[in-house]
Amino acid sequence: MPHSTHLLRRVWFNRYIWQRRGIFWIGGLLVGLAAVLFVEAADFAQSTLRLILRYFPYAPLILTPAGLAFSLWVTRRYFPNSQGSGIPQAIAARHLADQDERSRLLSLRIAIGKILLTVLALGVGASVGREGPTVQVGASIMHALGKGRFKKHQGLVLAGSAAGIAAAFNTPLAGLVFGIEEMSRSFEHRFSGFVLGSIIAAGLVSLFFLGDYVYFGHTAASVQSFQDIPAVFVCGVAGGILGGLFSRILLWILVGPAGRLGSWMRAHPIAFAALCGLGTAICGLLSEGTTYATGYSEAKSILTGEAALPWQFGILKMVATTLSSICGIPGGIFSPSLAIGAGFGANVAALLPQIDPSTIVLLFMVSYLAGVVQAPITSFVIVMEMTSSHGMILPLMAASILAFGTSRLLCPTPVYHGLAENFIRNSRMLRASRRSETEAEISGQS
Structure with missing residues (x-):
């Protein structure tokens, strides 16, 4: 004691x-x-x-x-x-x-x-x-x-x-x-x-x-019966494929051998950013102005059913986010990924009219996010807290795990960690270069 x-x-x-x-x-x-x-x-x-x-x-x-x-x-x-x-x-x-x-x-x-x-x-x-x-x-x-x-x-x-x-x-x-x-x-x-x-x-x-707000507001989404379970599998696999494809493209262009595109991009970065901006603007025009910025309001309107967006919103938002991400400007992919997932979820919901659309949208949001970041627990916890959908814990968890596994088949390296390795490698190269310069100076003085 x-x-x-x-x-x-x-x-x-x-x-x-x-x-x-x-x-x-x-x-x-x-x-x-x-x-x-x-x-x-x-x-x-x-x-x-x-x-x-x-x-x-x-x-x-x-x-x-x-x-x-x-x-x-x-x-x-x-x-x-x-x-x-x-x-x-x-x-x-x-x-x-x-x-x-x-x-x-x-x-x-x-x-x-x-x-x-x-x-x-x-x-x-x-x-x-x-x-x-x-x-x-x-x-x-x-x-x-x-x-x-x-x-x-x-x-x-x-x-x-x-x-x-x-x-x-x-x-x-x-x-x-x-x-x-x-x-x-x-x-x-x-x-x-x-x-x-x-x-x-x-x-x-x-x-x-x-204030004590819920990011996307409260939703009544739920998996009502065993007939709804196939939607978990469909959203999990499809979201994982699309999220893994997005991550693979980012890593291929930003840190991988992007071929002639990569060489031209590194030689003319400002011009490349302008071209990406033009592509982003075109996506916005084709989507009736819905793909600009974070996509928060669009994702919320899809999830709550407040407004109908163009059917091509999901794919155009994905293209716009890809262009905005590869050009080298500061900006994240969390909110756009949730918006992309909501857009694709609305497309899938139209094919499965017997299931509550908000349920499918929610499942696709977590699946696409998990496919992009390959952090399944973080993905379903974020979506659950953002929508206060505690009754969807198990379906969201299952869809997130499915998306994670599917995404790894297309993109074995998680996107954040692949980019982090690039920063670490650049830091080590810079340190080695400075050490060589120092040694050369000492050698020259002697």
């Missing part, structure tokens, strides 16, 4: 432990505040875009190519390593031991650029999301707070990333699961309390400013 009492005193009255806890809690609050500001800025950008489209429906033919080209130029010139989702950068930073190498992927400068440039992309019509970028923002804030104070940086990056997801979607459980499944691929017990503290702090800020 005396030993236990002494141990408790060491834990509760240890200034170092409370300092660490304070960094995680304060960091969580700051991540939550950044996420709220990100939400408001993104909503303003999308509202402005809708206003422009109301009076000038063909404006994206100029606005989107010019906007994407400008965004890429600013990214490369002032905010390098802020491109894309941001999740691969956070994953890569966890595996880099050198402080300077991590700071090239996570910093307050990158966090600011990430928010500004993602908002710009949404304002000019790019098919991107803000949730993935919030992960890099959260990891950057936590990394900046703990820089020089922690020997182990992995817990900081993990906590910031998980808090970012929790605050962006208002899904605290999904934030925790994302941290375990996608960021760490294992649960680090010594950081568990700190990570939970950051998630709670970020969630409280989001709750205070945005």
Whole structure:
């Protein structure tokens, strides 16, 4: 008993432990505040875009190519390593031991650029999301707070990333699961309390400013009988195929041997971004303006049955998201993936009229997301929390696992981890190059 009492005193009255806890809690609050500001800025950008489209429906033919080209130029010139989702950068930073190498992927400068440039992309019509970028923002804030104070940086990056997801979607459980499944691929017990503290702090800020909202609203979707079970299999396999195809294309172009396209893209990145912007604008025109930006309102309208969208919405949103993702601008794929899944789900629901359409849409949303990110637990927990569809836990879980397995057949490497390996490889090449230069200078002086 005396030993236990002494141990408790060491834990509760240890200034170092409370300092660490304070960094995680304060960091969580700051991540939550950044996420709220990100939400408001993104909503303003999308509202402005809708206003422009109301009076000038063909404006994206100029606005989107010019906007994407400008965004890429600013990214490369002032905010390098802020491109894309941001999740691969956070994953890569966890595996880099050198402080300077991590700071090239996570910093307050990158966090600011990430928010500004993602908002710009949404304002000019790019098919991107803000949730993935919030992960890099959260990891950057936590990394900046703990820089020089922690020997182990992995817990900081993990906590910031998980808090970012929790605050962006208002899904605290999904934030925790994302941290375990996608960021760490294992649960680090010594950081568990700190990570939970950051998630709670970020969630409280989001709750205070945005209220206790459900991302897509409540849905009455359910699997009513054994006759509905084939829909789980159909959505799981089809969503996995389409999600795996999307990931395979991204990895092939961004880190793989993309042939002549890859060579031309690397030689003329700004022109390539403009072409991607033109393709994105054309998708928007063909879809009656529904494929621009995150796709949040479109996915919600499909799920609730409030409005009918063009039958080609799913495929055009997928093409627009692919173009927006490969051009190198900052922007995520979470929200667009959910919108794509909702679009394809509406197509499948038309073929299965005996089943509640919202059930099929929900199943396809989780299947496509799981197929893209290959994180099945995170996918079904996010969709469940975003729609408050707790009665669909088992069907969503089954569809997510089916999609994950199917996607792996088409794309063996998870997209975020494939991109993260590219960042790690580039960091090591840069370190080796600098070492060679240093050795050459020493050799020349001697």
